[in-house]
Amino acid sequence: MTKGSSTILPLPGLRWRGFTLQLFLLTILPLTVLVFGAVLLSQSLHHQAMVQLVGDRNLRAVRAASDALSMQLDRKVYSLRTAARILEVGATLAGDSPALDLIGAEFDGGLGLYDAQDNLITSLNGANYLQSLPASQSNFWVQIKAPQPQSAILTTDTYFPGGTLVWAGLKLSDGRVLVGGFLSEQVIQQTVASILTTNQARMLVVNQAGEILYYSGDRATLGQPLDMPGVAEALNGESGVNTVASHHGDLVTAFSTIPQAGWALVLEENWEEIATPFLSTTQSAPLLLAPLLVLALIALWFGARQIIQPLQELEVKASRLAHGDFDSIRESVGGIAEIHQLQNVLSSTANDLESAQDALRGYIGAITAGVEKERRGLARELHDDTLQALIALNQRFQMARASAATDEERVSITQLQEMTEQTIANLRRIVRGLRPIYLEDLGLAAALEMLAKESTQVGSTPVKFEVSGESRRLAPEVEVALYRMAQEALSNAQQHAQADQIWLQILFTPETVTLTINDDGAGFEVPEMPDVYARQGHFGLLSLTERAELIGGDLKIWSGDKGTKIEVTVPQTSIE
Incomplete structure (x- = not known):
């Protein structure tokens, strides 16, 4: 784009308002978030509903099994009471009563009759084990003899050689005790066989002591029964459903109690293991909306690559433009056509600004050169006229003091002579400041010293x-600029820094010349933009910036709570 050309950025119109970015921000993104949230909520609700469905089904099954086991136990107790009534009318267990033989067949662990002194009178099956029963089941025996006659007591015996026995006992009206035992696993398995319709479900029956009466799964993987959910x-008489998260999925546990024996009946199942293909499909159905999320991500990628990223790069280049980097804004950032148009406008503005800055820099350079010329002229006049007149006046004072008649006159003339000499010294310092003679004759390093x-x-x-490197002569305008910058920086440090020490350094390298002024005094906050110096009243720092730009140097200023460092680096291309 040529300088002075004008490019008008079109106002945002229908094309901008219907653009992908607004479509994404106002439509795709909210809709995607809404749908994705609905998918997650749907899956969560579906999962909860399925788990609850499995839990309710298992709870009904557990309660049905509990009722069935209760009926089986009631039947055993009823048979035992029937045998007790038959025995009370004079029958014996010696085989003289067919009814007692049938009842004895129900108690595969044995049926025994004891006298009031706990001695076994007679038995059907298991005579050897029945003989020691009062001693091995002492608590059970105490409970039998304590209640009213024919009040049945149930207990379990896990030490029976053939498996876990359930003992049912009651006391007859004449003080005798009738006890019958049956294997619990057979009764429980017959009862729950119709409930365990799948291999994934596991049924557990536990007594009050935590002993396993029945378990349909692998006991090696069971662990401690009392630790199971x-x-x-259930041992406390409750029934319900627990859901516990495990590494295999949600474990649904339904539990109930068998009040006659105080047993706990627990059914556990992983609901995912029993889910039908249709159930799994309905669980995954909301995921079919995931392509919408993919489309949204594609739109997001497009917006990021074609809009957001180019705008961010353009923002960085625009900030560099504010610091005088005019070339970076001309490098294409890509993106959509509107961004290209915006960059073209900024590039045109940069061209105009660069031209104006070049003109201003030339104007400031001309002013600076004029000021230096006026300084040299003023220094020449002060040196050739005023300074010579003061020197002549000082000589006249010397002659007058030599011819003074009195001591008072000599003292007065001496004071005038001292004042004149001080004025001469000050004037010479002013002349050196206006026209650094050492700079013209000996070079920058000697002048700085x-x-x-x-x-x-x-x-x-x-x-x-301190001087480092091999000192050499520079272009006159560069030497004057660096000298004036050192002069200004030292003046600022002396007046404002309140420092204990100031360092002035010049470094000569084949590629650059670097001037450094730093102190250990009070610091200040360095603004990012040079124009802030003028608004804050730091015209000396603004002068440093302008002089550095005039000679193509790089000015850096560091400052903080303590100390300030000013560094000017001039490349060899600007020195020659």
Whole structure:
């Protein structure tokens, strides 16, 4: 784009308002969030409903099994009471009663009759084990003999050689005791066989002592029964459903109690294992909306690559433009046509600004050159006229003091002579400031060394000078600019820094010349833009910036709570 050309950025119209970015921000993104939230909520509700469905089904099954086991136990107790009534009318267990033989067949663990002294009178099956029963089941025996006659007591015996026995006992009206035992696993298995319709379900029956009466799964993987979910609640007489998260999925546990024996009946199942294909499909159905999310992500990628990222790069280049980097704004950032148009406008503005800055820099350079010329002229006039007149006046004072008649006259003339000599010294310092003779004759390094000495003599803070590298002569305008910058920086440090030490350094390398002024005094906040110096009243710092730009140098200023460092680097291309 040529300088002075004008490009008008079209106002946002229908094309902008219907653009993908607004479509994404106002339509796709909210809709995607809404649908994705609905998908997650739907899956969560579906999952909860399925788990609850399995839990309710298992709870009904557990309660049905509990009722069936209760009926089986009631039947055993009823048979035992029937045998007790037959025995009370004079029958015996010696085989003289067919009815007692049938009842004895129900108690595969044995049926025994004891006298009031706990001695076994007679038995059907299991005589050896029945003989020691009062001693091995002492608590059970105490409970039998304590209640009213024919009040049945149930207990379990896990030490029976053939399996776990359930003992049912009651006391006859004449003090005798009738006890019958049956294997619990057979009774329980017959009862729950119709309930365990799947291999994934596992049924557990536990007594009050935590002993396993029945388990349909692998006992090696069971662990402690009392630690299983629902067991403790069932032993306390409760029934319900627990859902526990496991590494295999949600474990649904339904539990109930068998009040006659105080047993806990627990049914556990992973609901995912019993889910039908249709059930799994309905669980995954909301995921079919995921392509919408993919489309939204594609739109997001397009917006990021074609709009957001180019705008961010353009923002960085625009900030560099504010710092004087005019070339970066001309590098294409890509993106949509509107961004290209915006960059073209900024590039045109940068061209105009660069032209204006070049013109301003030339104007400031001309003013600076004029000021230096006026300084040299003024210094020449002061040196050739005023300074010579003061020197002549000082000589006349010397002659007058020699011819003075009285001591008072000599003292007065001496004072006038001292004042004149001080004025001559001050005037010479002013002349050197206006026209640094050492700079013209000996070069920048020698002039800076003399400047450091004069600043130490005049100011309150000592200045230490150091030169590094091989000193060489520079272009006259570069030497004058660096000298004036050092002069301004030392003046600011002496007046405002309140430092204990100031350092003035000049470094010569084949590629650059670097001037550094730093102090250990009070710091200040350095603004990002040079124009802030003028608004804050730091015209000396603004002068440093302008002089550095005039000679193509790079000015850097560091400052903080303590100390300030000013560094000017001039490349060899600007020195020659």
